[in-house]
Amino acid sequence: MASAAVASAGVVISLGLWSLFWGGLCAALAAWRGRDPSLWFFAGLLFSLFAVIALLILDVNARREAAAADRRACPHCAEPIRHAAKVCRYCGRDV
Numbered sequence: 001m002a003s004a005a006v007a008s009a010g011v012v013i014s015l016g017l018w019s020l021f022w023g024g025l026c027a028a029l030a031a032w033r034g035r036d037p038s039l040w041f042f043a044g045l046l047f048s049l050f051a052v053i054a055l056l057i058l059d060v061n062a063r064r065e066a067a068a069a070d071r072r073a074c075p076h077c078a079e080p081i082r083h084a085a086k087v088c089r090y091c092g093r094d095v
């Protein structure tokens with residue numbers, strides 16, 4: 001009886017540490033990527049690895065959008081080039 005209680009307490013503590021681990025990892029990743037760490041801490045507590053995956057997907061999307069916003073079409077070959085570009089990296093002509 002007592003050992004069963006100890007075992008279930010151990011399971012609860014393990015699950016708690018597991019959740020805290022993912023919460024902490026999410027909070028650290030969120031802080032590093034400029035997002036709200038406390039929000040992502042709770043997301044990590046609840047969803048563990050899935051919250052980390054969601055955070056990484058959001059981050060990749062945000063970076064892709066930022067990169068796309070800095071592009072314009074080359075007037076000669078229509079390939080996407082940086083706004084500040086003086087020479088097209090695709091066709092090599094002045095823009």
Ligand SMILES: [Zn+2]
Pocket residue numbers: 074075076077078079088089090091092093
């Ligand atoms: Zn070009």
